Amino acid sequence: MTPRRGAGPDAPTFTERARRQQLIDATVDLISTRGYPATSLSAIAERAGVSKAAVLYHFSSKDNLTRAALEQVMAQFREYVDACLVRADGPRAAIVAYVRAMIGYQQAHRRQVRVITEMLLDDDGGTRLKTPGSHDTHGRWQHLAELLTAGQQAGVLREFDVQTVALAIGGAIDGVIAHWLAHPELDLDAAAGELEEFTLNAIGRRA
Amino acid sequence: MTPRRGAGPDAPTFTERARRQQLIDATVDLISTRGYPATSLSAIAERAGVSKAAVLYHFSSKDNLTRAALEQVMAQFREYVDACLVRADGPRAAIVAYVRAMIGYQQAHRRQVRVITEMLLDDDGGTRLKTPGSHDTHGRWQHLAELLTAGQQAGVLREFDVQTVALAIGGAIDGVIAHWLAHPELDLDAAAGELEEFTLNAIGRRA
DNA sequence: GTCTATACAACGATAGAC
DNA sequence: GTCTATCGTTGTATAGAC
Numbered sequence: 001m002t003p004r005r006g007a008g009p010d011a012p013t014f015t016e017r018a019r020r021q022q023l024i025d026a027t028v029d030l031i032s033t034r035g036y037p038a039t040s041l042s043a044i045a046e047r048a049g050v051s052k053a054a055v056l057y058h059f060s061s062k063d064n065l066t067r068a069a070l071e072q073v074m075a076q077f078r079e080y081v082d083a084c085l086v087r088a089d090g091p092r093a094a095i096v097a098y099v100r101a102m103i104g105y106q107q108a109h110r111r112q113v114r115v116i117t118e119m120l121l122d123d124d125g126g127t128r129l130k131t132p133g134s135h136d137t138h139g140r141w142q143h144l145a146e147l148l149t150a151g152q153q154a155g156v157l158r159e160f161d162v163q164t165v166a167l168a169i170g171g172a173i174d175g176v177i178a179h180w181l182a183h184p185e186l187d188l189d190a191a192a193g194e195l196e197e198f199t200l201n202a203i204g205r206r207a
Numbered sequence: 208m209t210p211r212r213g214a215g216p217d218a219p220t221f222t223e224r225a226r227r228q229q230l231i232d233a234t235v236d237l238i239s240t241r242g243y244p245a246t247s248l249s250a251i252a253e254r255a256g257v258s259k260a261a262v263l264y265h266f267s268s269k270d271n272l273t274r275a276a277l278e279q280v281m282a283q284f285r286e287y288v289d290a291c292l293v294r295a296d297g298p299r300a301a302i303v304a305y306v307r308a309m310i311g312y313q314q315a316h317r318r319q320v321r322v323i324t325e326m327l328l329d330d331d332g333g334t335r336l337k338t339p340g341s342h343d344t345h346g347r348w349q350h351l352a353e354l355l356t357a358g359q360q361a362g363v364l365r366e367f368d369v370q371t372v373a374l375a376i377g378g379a380i381d382g383v384i385a386h387w388l389a390h391p392e393l394d395l396d397a398a399a400g401e402l403e404e405f406t407l408n409a410i411g412r413r414a
Numbered sequence: 415g416t417c418t419a420t421a422c423a424a425c426g427a428t429a430g431a432c
Numbered sequence: 433g434t435c436t437a438t439c440g441t442t443g444t445a446t447a448g449a450c
Contacts, residue, residue: 015433041426052426054434062426139386163393164401167386168379175378176371179346186370194371201408220415247442259443261417269443418449425442432435 020058020068022048027069032114036066070119073112080105081143091151092203098147099199102173103192113181141170151203158204169199227265227275230255234276239321243273277326280319287312288350298358299410305354306406309380310399320384348377358410365411376406 012020026047030039041062045052059065084101088094106113145166151157176195180186219227233254237246248269252259266272291308295301313320352373358364383402387393 013433019433040424042424051435053428053436056427057433060427139389141382160404161397161401164383164398165405167382167398168402168405171378171380171382171385172375173378175348175374175381178378179374182346190368191371191374194368195375197367198372198375198409202405222416226416248444249442258418260419260445263444264415264417267444416450418447420445420447422445423443426440428439429437430435431437432433 016058019048019050023055023058023065024069024072027065028073028111028115031066031069031118032111036118039066066119070115073115077105077109077112077116078143085147090156091147091154092156095144095147095151095199095203096196098144099169099173099196100192103177103188103195106177107180107188107192110181113177117178117181139167141166144170148203160203165202169202172198223265226255226257230262230265230272231276231279234272235280235318235322238273238276238325239318243325246273248272273326277322280322284312284316284319284323285350292354297363298354298361299363302351302354302358302406302410303403305351306376306380306403307399310384310395310402313384314387314395314399317388320388324385324388346374348373351377355410367410372409376409379405 023044026044027039030043030047034043041052041055044065045055048055055065059068081098081101084097084104085094088097145162148157148162148166152159152162172195176186176188176191180188180191230251233251234246237250237254241250248259248262251272252262255262262272266275288305288308291304291311292301295304352369355364355369355373359366359369379402383393383395383398387395387398
């Protein structure tokens, strides 16, 4: 055994971590430019300068690798939104800030959005069937649902079913972004404003 | 040449039409139960009782076949919604009827919805890149956008950007349905009611 | 016009040598 | 830890039987 550095039971090697990150980067790059189906293990291996089998050494399957890439992208996304939310005072402001942050980040990071939408099918909130052991958090809009719940408990919103409204607002965001991806000529800033209006109408306009 | 029966330049044979329909049925069946990636040409051929090459005789490629299957499903969907709309009097009623019909049909036809969501990526409203020559109508929500325009011209709605609101309402519908597909325990009837509320709030509550 | 048979390159995945 | 070699399967193309 190599001299361990005191970490957990399967502490990853330095080179291991580096290789994994390198492969994830290549995967994100390829998926965002060529789409998921055209992103083969061979292509990833070639871009990383290793063999196909070497890729499968670090990630046991293609699904494994692409899922890891997706999770990294999603983590960065979440991090940005969270950072935006701490600056909001009050539940209403937080909800509006959430919508604004969602649109803003995606507008500034088309590449990452492409990865997400290319792979969203495998996600828990997705509609795919094949998912074998998806750990199934309560969906992509749980964070939004929590914000809505907080606002409702604070008594500043109208009465509504939190789950449904979260799905509706989230879906509305997705709908606008999906159209923008396919038709970049859409004025996303204007749409974002309309979407905030939309959100305020949904949660009730006044305290 | 065979004695033509007076139809167009390439009038399809009886057997041709029957086989095509049989293959489309098999495709819908497989995609809705196993998902798109697991629906191979071999599987379709086997279910139809013919060889793989025979499938490719009637549909020049897998993409061709699956696209035809999708279009058939979408056509039935559209037909139902249209039928619901003729019974609505007034622009506001038509918009509400549209939302209700969208949810209602999908609730009663899970199988078809699965096909749609499995393949939506290739659609114009989708986010996929690979689409080579998609004829690109103006998106999945153009019908809704027309209803909104009609209502606005009739002066019974508040002022808003038709395109964005259509995307938002459409996205909200998609969001709820997507969650329902993954979590069938969702009370879709209640969600539909909330969604109508949502729509009314978006377009303005009073004439 | 309808189909079976066969061949092919590329895919994801595995086994075993170095 | 990384490689080569190989497997089964995929989508697609062509040849030719009836």
